Amino acid sequence: MATTSVLTPIKRRDGIFSTRFAGGRVPLTPSPKTPRTQVIQDAGVPTESIHHGNANLISRFSRSVSKTNVRDSPKSNIASRPTRDSPRRLDLGVSDFALTGTGPRPGTATSAKNTPSRSRSGRAASVHRTPKRTQSKVNYTAADRFIPNRTTSEAISTSGAVVKLDNEQTPGRRPKSSASDGSVVLSAGASSAFDLGRHPSSSDTTASLSLEGLSLNDNDEDDENEAPMTKASPNTVAYQQSVAEACGVSIKQRILAFKPAAPESSRPIDLRSQYNRPIKPAAASASHFRRRVLTAPERVLDAPGLVDDYYLNLLDWSSGNQVAIGLERSVYVWSAESGSVSSLMECPADTYIASVKWSGDGAYVAAGLGTGEVQIWDVEDQTKLRSMYGHETRVSVMGWNKHILSTGARSGLVYNHDVRIAQHKVAELVSHTSEVCGLEWRADGAQLATGGNDNLVSIWDARSLNAPKFQKTNHKAAIKALAWCPWQSNLLATGGGSHDRNIHFWNTTSGARVNSIDTGSQVTSLRWSMAYKELVSSSGFPDNSLSIWSYPTLVKNIEIPAHESRVLHSALSPDGQMLATAAADESLKFWKVFEKKAGTANLAAGGSATVKAGLTKATTIR
């Protein structure tokens, strides 16, 4: 846009002018931004210049240039005028204003950023084009960007009226023109003013004013003009100052707001209640957790030769209250009731025990070997019932669902074995591409969750094992820790390894992740409490601890420094109160983490029972 329109702030001139300028802008310099310079020109008629905003800029320029010795830009006009005709100048005062406004002036500064280069080029262009045209126009561009607040300015800017002055004009006329201009201006200020240029006055003015040529030469002239201008019009100065001031403030500092709205609070808050209770959440969690958790182990046993391998599952506690642990090549059974230990089995020297799992009734132990063989032992008789083959790689995790034994192997395959029949392999669950190290049946046997070294959690529907119902890739490390919530059957907790450290909670009906905890350390196992809405997680590096979390608040109730090296396995006693943990420091420790208060029922057993008990209690109190 070559338009040379400048806003003129305010001049000393007539009230009219001043009003105009004040209200609007004077198009002094071409403002790059304002495309809508309006030039009033009549190509044919030298005298009149009426321009409509956008159409004519170029034309204007060209015309103007040609006409006058004067340069294209209105500014230049101003400048030129002084030289030429004194009277005109007077009339032109308006134009002068324009000049001042436009010029290199500081006042314009804001616009200046964008404009200067453009304006010049525009001028230049205009100059070249112009020569032929006789008329010169003054454009009022909407340029005042500086002053956003002015109501008038908008109108002006839009209108971008151009007043042309012809050099030729007679002094006598000029006054008219000026008057007309003024009127024009006024009108412009009013709003639609642009047309003004076209008004008779404009025509006169056009004649009188030949501004166009101005622009090119203007620089020098402008300068000259400017200086006087500033002096002349205090208003301008003030204006500039104010602009500068405004700019200055903003330049040094801005107030920035974070724009996105703050999240809505879930409900209105009654502050009074808040003040009246001791810091609530703390209190809440504390009271919630008023029960004491013994931070010292109930019992410590040695577990010599416990293989320090995250992927194995070597500890299990039976419903008959016996603990089985795999130590290198042997499986030992420790009776929690009598405290007696017996060696159940020993595997061949070329392999080792990779997993141990009690059957649901507590009568049998399944042992997975490094070779891929799975043995089932009758504990009472201390005899091996059968061996099941199929896996080519070590069986690192197993899970019973009644007579079905699921075995996960290093190959990533999971087989379901029906242990009652000769052709034991009844299903092959293909999903993992790397070692399966976590496997857990839901208590009702309807779903199976598996976790692998491929960072994948697969949730299977027991009725269709061809493909997993859900595959969850949120974890960033192997998933060994899996636990089904006892009181909400479709809630599954999974814990990731050392690069993940998260516990995720899943709704296994919808597949949605419902919660997450960043535990800060490798999660090696997870157990839900049967009596409290809590779960315990065991940690590997760096904490080697047990953490008890409330659910669904996810508040960590306590962290027990448990072992000297990473906790590898855990198992919950059949009554749900005691947790056994086996760690790489070759010890087996028992913790009373979910000690029951007298009279509370297990959540899993029946939530309704608990509620009833609570109710009766309440009524008795009353």
Added chain:
Amino acid sequence: MPPASKEDRSKLHKLALKGSSKTIVEFFDFACNTILFQRGVYPPEDFTTVKKYGLNMMTTCDDQVKAYIKKIMSQLSRWMQKAKISKLVIVVTSKETGEHVERWQFDVNMFNDASKKKPSASGDKENSAPATQEASPDKSDEDVQKEIQALFRQITASVSFLPMLDGNCTFNVLVYADADSEVPLEWGDSDAKEVKNAEKVMLRSFSTNSHRIDTVVSYRLAD
């Protein structure tokens, strides 16, 4: 520690600004959480206790709020490290009337850059005599933590004189930044969101080796 560090002056100071900024941003984070909790912008169930500054600090555990604050703080720490910030303001606004009812302003004063640069410049040459940093005497971390603790105690205690809020409020975070700061899209120019007809109370200040934070809370006078 202080004696040993002398030789590393130059290093120390580079790190000092960063470390100090971190301290400050962390402080802002907790301050923001504390205010949201204390002034009932979010329900108390949404907060959990964290031990910090030797106090039980309340921090939100609501994912959205957490993320919201985190976004602010991460940008803040960028600005802080470039020393672009002169004020952080948390404005509590009534949802019903849209009035700003409370305004917590934290003025960030950088200690004189010159004083810091000097020692660092001469520092690598020799063990400059204990640098003349009137503004920032070397302060141990503990001292800083203690000052912050005292400030938080005061903020917590301020509920006793602040007017009741109706519990239906939201909040905004404003930052007074240098104009040449880089401004991400999510931030935009704003007015100062001053509280009308406000009473101002100056709270304690605290300082690190590079910054001093002054705290002012302004609130609407009871009608």
